[in-house]
Amino acid sequence: MRWLFIMLFTLVCASAQAEEVVLGLSQDRVQITATFDGDEILIFGAVKRETPIPEGDPLQVIITVAGPSESLTGYRKARRFGIWVNTDTVEVDRAPSFYAVATSARWDLVISDTEDLRHQISIPRAIRSVGAPMTISDAQSFTEAVIRIRSMSDLYQLREGTVQLDQQTLFRTALKMPANLTEGDYATRIFLTRGGRVVAQYDTVINVDKVGLERWLYDLSRHQPLTYGILSLAIAIFAGWSASAVFNVLRQGG
Amino acid sequence: MQIYLPIAEVSVNAFLLLGLGGVVGILSGMFGVGGGFLMTPLLFFIGIPPAVAVATEANQIVASSFSGVLAHFRRRTVDLKMGGVLLVGGLIGAALGVLVFNYLRSLGQVDLLVRLCYVVFLGIIGALMFIESLNAMRRSKAGSAPRRKRHTWVHGLPFKMRFRTSGLYISVIPPVLVGICVGILAAIMGVGGGFIMVPAMIYLLGMPTKVVVGTSLFQIIFVTGFTTLLHATTNYTVDMALAVLLLVGGVIGAQIGTRIGVYLKAEQLRILLALMVLAVCGKLALDLLLMPSELYSIGPAGGH
Numbered sequence: 001m002r003w004l005f006i007m008l009f010t011l012v013c014a015s016a017q018a019e020e021v022v023l024g025l026s027q028d029r030v031q032i033t034a035t036f037d038g039d040e041i042l043i044f045g046a047v048k049r050e051t052p053i054p055e056g057d058p059l060q061v062i063i064t065v066a067g068p069s070e071s072l073t074g075y076r077k078a079r080r081f082g083i084w085v086n087t088d089t090v091e092v093d094r095a096p097s098f099y100a101v102a103t104s105a106r107w108d109l110v111i112s113d114t115e116d117l118r119h120q121i122s123i124p125r126a127i128r129s130v131g132a133p134m135t136i137s138d139a140q141s142f143t144e145a146v147i148r149i150r151s152m153s154d155l156y157q158l159r160e161g162t163v164q165l166d167q168q169t170l171f172r173t174a175l176k177m178p179a180n181l182t183e184g185d186y187a188t189r190i191f192l193t194r195g196g197r198v199v200a201q202y203d204t205v206i207n208v209d210k211v212g213l214e215r216w217l218y219d220l221s222r223h224q225p226l227t228y229g230i231l232s233l234a235i236a237i238f239a240g241w242s243a244s245a246v247f248n249v250l251r252q253g254g
Numbered sequence: 255m256q257i258y259l260p261i262a263e264v265s266v267n268a269f270l271l272l273g274l275g276g277v278v279g280i281l282s283g284m285f286g287v288g289g290g291f292l293m294t295p296l297l298f299f300i301g302i303p304p305a306v307a308v309a310t311e312a313n314q315i316v317a318s319s320f321s322g323v324l325a326h327f328r329r330r331t332v333d334l335k336m337g338g339v340l341l342v343g344g345l346i347g348a349a350l351g352v353l354v355f356n357y358l359r360s361l362g363q364v365d366l367l368v369r370l371c372y373v374v375f376l377g378i379i380g381a382l383m384f385i386e387s388l389n390a391m392r393r394s395k396a397g398s399a400p401r402r403k404r405h406t407w408v409h410g411l412p413f414k415m416r417f418r419t420s421g422l423y424i425s426v427i428p429p430v431l432v433g434i435c436v437g438i439l440a441a442i443m444g445v446g447g448g449f450i451m452v453p454a455m456i457y458l459l460g461m462p463t464k465v466v467v468g469t470s471l472f473q474i475i476f477v478t479g480f481t482t483l484l485h486a487t488t489n490y491t492v493d494m495a496l497a498v499l500l501l502v503g504g505v506i507g508a509q510i511g512t513r514i515g516v517y518l519k520a521e522q523l524r525i526l527l528a529l530m531v532l533a534v535c536g537k538l539a540l541d542l543l544l545m546p547s548e549l550y551s552i553g554p555a556g557g558h
Contacts, residue, residue, distance in 0.1 A: 032258055035257060038265070073552070073553045075550065149548065149552055180263060217260045232494050233482055236313055236479075236482075240316070241321070243505030
C-alpha cells in the first residue's frame with residue numbers, strides 16, 4: 001500500500017514537470033596536468049517530454065558552469081603623495097572562481113529579471129558583496145571591477161546565443177575553460193525557459209582536479225611545507241652544482 | 255609549450271621562462287650579481303602573483319649563487335669568517351623581512367612595498383654606480399689611481415674581530431647590520447641583495463674587492479635558502495615548477511655570462527649594469543606615478 005502511494009506521488013511529480021532535461025557531457029572531469037592549456041567541454045542533451053511541444057513561447061536553454069566560490073578582497077587605487085596606492089578595500093563575500101553562462105538566444109529573450117534573481121543566473125547575480133565599509137558609497141563598482149577583470153582572462157564568460165537548439169528538443173554548446181583554472185567541483189546547471197520563466201532545471205557537477213605531478217607538488221607544499229621547502233633547496237643546490245661541474249668539464253675539454 | 259604552475263595556478267609558456275632564466279643568468283654571470291632584481295619584476299610583468307614571484311625567486315637565487323660560489327671556492331676568494339658574521343645578521347634580517355612581508359600582505363599593500371623598495375634601492379644603487387664608474391673611467395684615462403686606506407668611524411666600534419682572508423681587524427657590528435639590512439631586503443624583494451651587499455662591503459667595511467663577490471655569494475646562499483624555507487612554510491608560495499624552469503635557464507646563462515664578462519673592462523661592465531638598474535627602476539617608477547589603466551585589483555580574502 002505504501003509502495004503504491006510512493007509510486008503515485010512520483011508520477012504526479014513527474015507529470016507536474018512536463019519537460020525534463022536529459023544531459024550528456026563530453027567529459028565530467030577536467031584534469032589539470034603539468035601541460036594543461038585549457039580545455040573544451042561539450043555539453044549536450046535533449047528535452048524529454050510525454051506531451052506534444054507546448055504552444056506559445058518557444059523553448060530556450062541556459063547553461064551555467066560555476067567554479068568553487070571563494071571570498072575575496074577588491075582593492076581600488078587612488079593617488080596618494082603622488083603615487084598610486086591601494087586605498088579602498090571591499091570584501092566580496094562570494095564570487096565563483098570561474099563562471100560561464102551560455103544561452104540559446106539574446107539575454108532578455110531567455111529569462112526575466114525576477115527569474116534571474118530567484119535562480120541567480122547572470123554574472124552579477126552570481127557574485128555577492130555585502131561587506132562594504134561605511135566609507136565606501138559605491139561598493140557596486142567593486143563588483144563590476146571583479147567581473148571586468150575576470151572577464152578579461154576568460155574566467156567569466158557571458159555567451160549569448162551560443163547554445164544551439166534544434167526542434168526545441170536537442171541542444172548543445174561547447175564550453176571553453178581557460179588555462180588558469182583552480183580546482184574544485186564546478187556546479188553545472190541547465191535551465192529550460194519559456195517566455196522568461198524557468199520551466200525545468202537540471203544540476204550536475206564537473207570535477208576539476210590537479211593530477212600527477214601537479215597534484216603531488218601541491219599536496220606536498222600544503223601538508224608538508226618543510227619537506228617541500230627543503231626539496232626545493234636541494235634541487236636548487238644540485239642544479240647550481242651540476243651546471244658548474246658540467247661547464248668545468250667543457251672548459252677543460254675545450 | 256604551456257606549463258601549468260601548481261602553486262601560482264597560472265599557465266605560462268615554458269620556453270618563455272627558460273629564456274627569461276637564460277637572459278637574466280647571462281647578465282648575472284657578466285656582472286656578478288644574483289639577477290633577482292631583474293627577474294622578480296619580469297615575473298610580475300608576465301602575470302605571476304607577486305607573492306609567488308618573490309618566494310620562488312629566492313629559491314632560484316640559491317641555485318645561481320651556489321653555482322657561482324663554487325668557482326670562488328676554487329680560487330680561494332671566500333672569507334668564511336666574514337661570511338659567517340654577515341650570515342648571522344642576514345638570518346635575523348630574513349626573519350624580520352618575512353614578518354613585515356606577511357603583515358603588509360594582510361593589509362593588501364605588499365605590492366606597493368615591493369615596488370617602492372625596488373624603485374628606491376635600484377635608483378640609489380644605479381645612480382651611485384653610474385657616477386662612480388664614470389669617475390673611474392675618467393681616472394683611468396688620466397692615468398692616476400689614488401689608493402687610500404681610510405680610517406673612518408667604522409674602525410672605532412667595539413667587539414673587534416680579525417678577518418684574515420680580508421686582512422681586516424674591525425668591529426663585528428657593521429657587518430651584522432649590513433647582514434640584517436640585506437636579509438630584510440632579500441625577504442621582501444625576492445633578491446639576493448648582492449647589489450647592495452657588494453658596495454656595502456667595499457665602501458663601508460673596506461674589504462678587498464677580490465673577496466667581496468665570493469663572500470657575498472656565500473652568505474646569500476644561506477639567507478635566500480632560509481627565506482625560501484620561511485616562505486614555503488608560512489605562505490606556501492614557493493612554486494617548484496617555476497623555480498626549476500627558471501634555474502635551468504639561469505645556471506646555464508650564468509656560466510655563459512661569466513665567459514662574456516672576461517672580455518669586457520670592469521668600468522664598462524659597471525656602467526652597463528648601472529644603466530640596466532636605472533632602466534628597471536625607471537619602468538617601475540613610471541608604473542607608480544602614471545595613472546594605471548585598471549584602478550581595481552583582486553586579492554585573496556582576509557585583507558582589511
